[in-house]
Amino acid sequence: MATWIRNGRLADTITGVFEEKDLIIEGKRIEKIIPRGQFSEGGESLDIIEADGMLVLPGLIDMHVHLREPGEEYKETIQTGCLAAVAGGFTAVACMPNTIPPNDCRSVTEFILEQAMRAGLARVYPIAAITMGRKGTVMAEFGDLKAAGAVGLSDDGSPVADSGIMRCALEYSRYYDLKVISHCEDLRLSEGGVMHEGEISTRIGLPGIPSAAEEVMVHRDICLSELTGCPVHIAHVSSAGSVELIRRAKDKGLPVTAETTPHYLTLDHSSVIGYDTSAKVNPPLRTREDVEAVRKGLAEGVIDVIVTDHAPHSSLEKELEFDKAASGMIGLQSALPLVLSLVDEGCLSLSRAVQKMTIAPARVLGVEGGHLREGSPADVTIVDTDARYVFSRDMILSKSRNTPFLGREMKGIAHLTMIGGRVVWQRKASHPGS
Amino acid sequence: MGQLSRETINLILDTAESFKEVSSRDIKKVPTLRGKSVINFFYEPSTRTRTSFEVAAKRLSADTVSLSVSTSSMVKGETLIDTAKNLQAMNPDIIVIRHSSTGAPHLIARHVRAGIVNAGDGINEHPSQALLDLFTIREKKGRIDGLKIAIIGDISHSRVARSDIIGFRKMGAEVTISGPPTMIPSRAETLGVTVTCDPRDAVRDKDVIIVLRIQLERQGKSLFPSLREYASYFGINNDVLAYAPKDAIIMHPGPINRGVELSSEVADGPRSMILDQVANGVAVRMAILYLLIGGLRVGNVD
Numbered sequence: 221m222a223t224w225i226r227n228g229r230l231a232d233t234i235t236g237v238f239e240e241k242d243l244i245i246e247g248k249r250i251e252k253i254i255p256r257g258q259f260s261e262g263g264e265s266l267d268i269i270e271a272d273g274m275l276v277l278p279g280l281i282d283m284h285v286h287l288r289e290p291g292e293e294y295k296e297t298i299q300t301g302c303l304a305a306v307a308g309g310f311t312a313v314a315c316m317p318n319t320i321p322p323n324d325c326r327s328v329t330e331f332i333l334e335q336a337m338r339a340g341l342a343r344v345y346p347i348a349a350i351t352m353g354r355k356g357t358v359m360a361e362f363g364d365l366k367a368a369g370a371v372g373l374s375d376d377g378s379p380v381a382d383s384g385i386m387r388c389a390l391e392y393s394r395y396y397d398l399k400v401i402s403h404c405e406d407l408r409l410s411e412g413g414v415m416h417e418g419e420i421s422t423r424i425g426l427p428g429i430p431s432a433a434e435e436v437m438v439h440r441d442i443c444l445s446e447l448t449g450c451p452v453h454i455a456h457v458s459s460a461g462s463v464e465l466i467r468r469a470k471d472k473g474l475p476v477t478a479e480t481t482p483h484y485l486t487l488d489h490s491s492v493i494g495y496d497t498s499a500k501v502n503p504p505l506r507t508r509e510d511v512e513a514v515r516k517g518l519a520e521g522v523i524d525v526i527v528t529d530h531a532p533h534s535s536l537e538k539e540l541e542f543d544k545a546a547s548g549m550i551g552l553q554s555a556l557p558l559v560l561s562l563v564d565e566g567c568l569s570l571s572r573a574v575q576k577m578t579i580a581p582a583r584v585l586g587v588e589g590g591h592l593r594e595g596s597p598a599d600v601t602i603v604d605t606d607a608r609y610v611f612s613r614d615m616i617l618s619k620s621r622n623t624p625f626l627g628r629e630m631k632g633i634a635h636l637t638m639i640g641g642r643v644v645w646q647r648k649a650s651h652p653g654s
Numbered sequence: 655m656g657q658l659s660r661e662t663i664n665l666i667l668d669t670a671e672s673f674k675e676v677s678s679r680d681i682k683k684v685p686t687l688r689g690k691s692v693i694n695f696f697y698e699p700s701t702r703t704r705t706s707f708e709v710a711a712k713r714l715s716a717d718t719v720s721l722s723v724s725t726s727s728m729v730k731g732e733t734l735i736d737t738a739k740n741l742q743a744m745n746p747d748i749i750v751i752r753h754s755s756t757g758a759p760h761l762i763a764r765h766v767r768a769g770i771v772n773a774g775d776g777i778n779e780h781p782s783q784a785l786l787d788l789f790t791i792r793e794k795k796g797r798i799d800g801l802k803i804a805i806i807g808d809i810s811h812s813r814v815a816r817s818d819i820i821g822f823r824k825m826g827a828e829v830t831i832s833g834p835p836t837m838i839p840s841r842a843e844t845l846g847v848t849v850t851c852d853p854r855d856a857v858r859d860k861d862v863i864i865v866l867r868i869q870l871e872r873q874g875k876s877l878f879p880s881l882r883e884y885a886s887y888f889g890i891n892n893d894v895l896a897y898a899p900k901d902a903i904i905m906h907p908g909p910i911n912r913g914v915e916l917s918s919e920v921a922d923g924p925r926s927m928i929l930d931q932v933a934n935g936v937a938v939r940m941a942i943l944y945l946l947i948g949g950l951r952v953g954n955v956d
Contacts, residue, residue: 422839425756425778425816430840495757539735541755543776 221265222246223641227256228271228602233278233579233591236571243276245598248640253594269643271602274635277574278592279311279599282552283372283581284401284455284479284527287313287344289335290328291320296532296619298332301552302341304530304618306645308552309634311599312343312589313530314581316376317354324349324360329368341644343599345371345587347401350389354378359389366396371585374401374455377502381407383440390450399477399584401453404437404462405503414543416489416504424493426542431459431510434503438462442469442476451475453584456529458484458503460513467522477584479525482551482558483624484514485567491624497538497545498624501531518576519568525584526576528555532620550618553611554625560605560632598641607633655781655820663825667789669941670934676713677936687716690747690947694720696773697753702908702932703773703782707750710939716747716947734758735765742766747947751775769946777811783907784817786938788825790931791862794903799826804856806890807866807915808837808877814907815866819845832856833866834888836877853888857898864905865890868915881914891917895925903927 225243230253232239242259244252252259282305288296298315305313315332317323323332329346336344348370352358356375365373373393379402380386386402393400410433415421417428438454442465445452454466457480469476483501488508491499499505517523531548538545559577563570582590589599611630613621637645658666676684692711696704704720711718732740734753738761741749748769751759756776763770774780792798803822809815809831822829823846830848831838832855842849850856857863868884878884890904904916904926912918921928 417840419841419844422841422845425776425813427777428840495760539733541734541753541761542757543755 221267222251223267223269224259225269225271225276225600225602226259228274228276230276230592231278231571231574233575236575238275238571243592243598243600245638245641248597250592250594250596250598253592269602269636273606275603275605276592277601277603278578278590279601279637279639280309280556280577281312281581281587281590282310282528282530282555282577283314283345283525283585285313285315285530285552286318286532286548287315287332288532289319290331294619295534298335298344299339299341300617300619301530301532302336302339302344304550304552304616305342306637306639307617307634308554309556309601309603309637310342310552311601311637311639312345312587313552314345314347314371314585316347316374317349318376318378322349322354323347323370324352324354326361326364326368329365329370333369341639343639345585347372347374349373350375350380350400351385356380356382356385359385359392362393362396362398366398370398371587372399372401372453374403376401376403376455379403379405379407379437383444386441387444387448390444390448390452394450397586399451399453399586401455402437402441403455404434404441406433406436409433409436413504414500415492416506418489418507420489420492424495426492429504431461431506434459435461435465438465442466442474445469445474445476446472449475451477454478456481456484456503456527457514457517457523458506458510460510463513463517463522467517470522477524478522479527480514480518480523481527481529482555483549485511485518485562486558487511487624495542496624497540497542498549498622498626500542500545500547501549502547515562515567519572524576525580526555526559526573527581528552530618532618533622534620538622549623550616550620551623552618553616554623554630556603556634557611557630557632558625561630564631598638600638601634602636603632604635604647605632607631609633655779655784655817655824658781658824660824663785663788663821666785666938666941666945667792669945670785670789670937673940673944674934674937676940677933682713683715684713685715686944687711687714687947691717691719692748692750692943693741693746694718695741695749695751696720696722697751697758698723698774700752700774702935703752706932706935707771707773707782707939710936711943713936714940714943716943734761738762738765742768748943771942771946774813776813777816778813779817780813780907781817781821782935782939782942783814784821785942786931786935787818787864787905787907788821789934789938790905790927791903793930793934794927795861798822801827801861802830802859803827803862803864804830804832804860805864805866806832806853806856806888808868809833809842809866810837810839811869812866818864819847830856830860834878834884853890853894854897857890857894857902860898860902862903862905863890863898865916867907867909868911885914889913889915889917890920892919895920905931908932
């Protein structure tokens with residue numbers, strides 16, 4: 221049976237152009253892309269999806285999420301995380317290895333993929349650990365992990381401190397074409413800190429994390445990329461200094477890519493005033509100047525990808541004293557409207573924004589998708605950019621509700637999410653904004 | 655101190671003035687808060703502040719209960735919010751809290767109806783100390799407005815310094831902070847203070863010199879090479895005080911590390927107001943409890 225998505229504005233993420241084109245989907249793949257009005261209904265069984273006034277995008281890809289399974293299923297499961305993903309317009313997510321046990325071996329990677337298959341929602345791309353147990357001493361079995369289905373490598377929250385091991389990991393991973401994703405943090409420099417070190421931390425009496433804790437490691441990883449000629453991807457860029465370092469690396473032609481999140485593009489350290497633990501995140505929310513620099517870096521192509529760093533935590537980890545609370549916020553259902561508001565504000569063009577959530581992450585990870593063309597898997601996100609609503613707790617499909625964006629007025633929402641030709645999410649009539 | 659207006663601070667200091675007399679009586683008790691209950695909830699070791707609040711409450715005839723870390727359910731793994739809700743269920747009028755985490759009193763205040771008094775939270779604030787410092791300065795100098803005050807020591811990790819700075823500036827004093835560069839907070843100038851690392855420079859022209867305790871237990875890292883070096887280059891002794899005006903007074907929130915941040919000759923000398931601070935602390939805390947139960951609305955005293 222075929223599906224006809226019609227009257228929408230179709231994004232070509234290669235040329236950056238929006239065109240009035242319809243999609244004909246046959247089975248799991250895109251059969252035809254044709255100009256609006258040129259398709260005549262021939263077959264009997266044709267499903268019509270009306271996208272009038274909406275954007276038709278390649279399924280959004282989030283290359284940095286935490287799904288918490290195995291080990292912390294009370295915070296999130298692969299099923300609930302994937303449900304939040306498709307509701308947020310994401311058709312694929314890459315999950316970080318800081319599970320319990322960590323994803324540092326074939327069996328855990330296979331388990332994640334099995335659970336993802338059972339959930340039957342978003343595509344899940346496991347990111348495996350760089351080192352065994354994410355302890356920074358012994359490299360994990362990249363070959364076996366790749367064979368099991370891992371698409372990238374990262375020790376995420378426990379960055380590899382030993383530069384010698386990091387060098388080896390970059391060199392060895394290239395053989396398997398696995399991208400190393402580096403969470404840049406000098407743990408000795410950030411030790412004890414719970415928010416950005418600056419005027420506000422001094423004023424409200426919380427120990428700070430200097431921007432330099434991020435930047436020294438960004439610089440180190442760039443140096444190692446230059447030394448080895450191997451690519452490195454810098455995770456969640458939050459500071460102006462990091463943007464500058466990555467800009468210079470790219471100017472030199474080094475194979476460095478980078479990502480940032482909607483929260484670093486939207487919020488600054490003043491969100492922590494009042495000791496709101498939902499604004500506690502690592503790296504921390506920084507100054508307004510940093511926000512501006514990250515926005516500029518994004519617009520100018522220094523930062524390639526927008527990710528959520530979706531990090532669910534239950535009230536057990538969040539309704540605590542600020543210093544004892546866990547770092548991280550959920551992001552899968554707020555990312556799209558937040559990015560669209562950046563477009564409305566003129567920070568970057570709509571086509572650039574879409575590229576950074578589709579084709580760019582697909583290229584960094586070397587996975588399928590991110591572009592709609594005839595013959596490609598029918599992963600499609602239809603976006604209603606005019607929907608206005610207040611982001612509320614009852615909208616959240618993740619198991620956890622740790623987000624500082626509750627109560628925020630949002631514009632734009634995923635209307636329908638299709639994966640491999642199958643509709644996995646459709647906004648209900650009762651849903652906000654419809 | 656961030657939440658208190660200049661008027662409220664004056665009200666607290668004036669009220670404390672009238673309560674100071676109570677402590678000098680033969681029978682040191684007034685019936686003002688009879689039937690009211692005050693819970694002293696100390697998550698962190700404290701002798702001076704806890705005793706001071708307890709004495710203050712008792713002199714006002716309030717019923718007091720004191721909890722410390724070892725007797726609380728914290729050791730049994732209960733969360734702060736649950737502990738607070740349980741205390742609230744016993745319907746106290748005031749909870750005085752000392753906690754090692756910045757913002758803990760603010761967290762509790764969102765979950766209880768009782769008035770919350772911050773008796774020190776993390777490295778953030780210690781408002782009753784700042785109020786007793788203000789009281790002592792006003793008593794000795796006759797005013798606060800226009801005075802020059804130096805605060806010397808580990809400013810970064812001191813809640814006393816943070817509250818003092820806010821309080822002194824609100825009341826019109828000029829504040830200079832001083833200490834080793836590793837103990838000066840990031841962007842300190844945004845607090846509206848002058849920064850100098852040299853203690854001789856810091857005490858010059860000052861009416862009041864506040865010396866802070868070097869809190870060895872607070873530091874995981876070595877912020878200075880040795881106590882010996884600290885005492886020689888940042889400690890306050892008669893040689894350093896030679897740079898200060900003759901009528902400058904010396905204060906210290908206690909407990910003192912003799913021979914480290916303060917030499918004995920200064921601590922016990924004629925300019926030292928350290929024991930006056932302790933005495934005034936009771937009067938100031940009586941005023942805080944009295945005003946809070948009497949309906950002073952400043953959110954919470956912080």
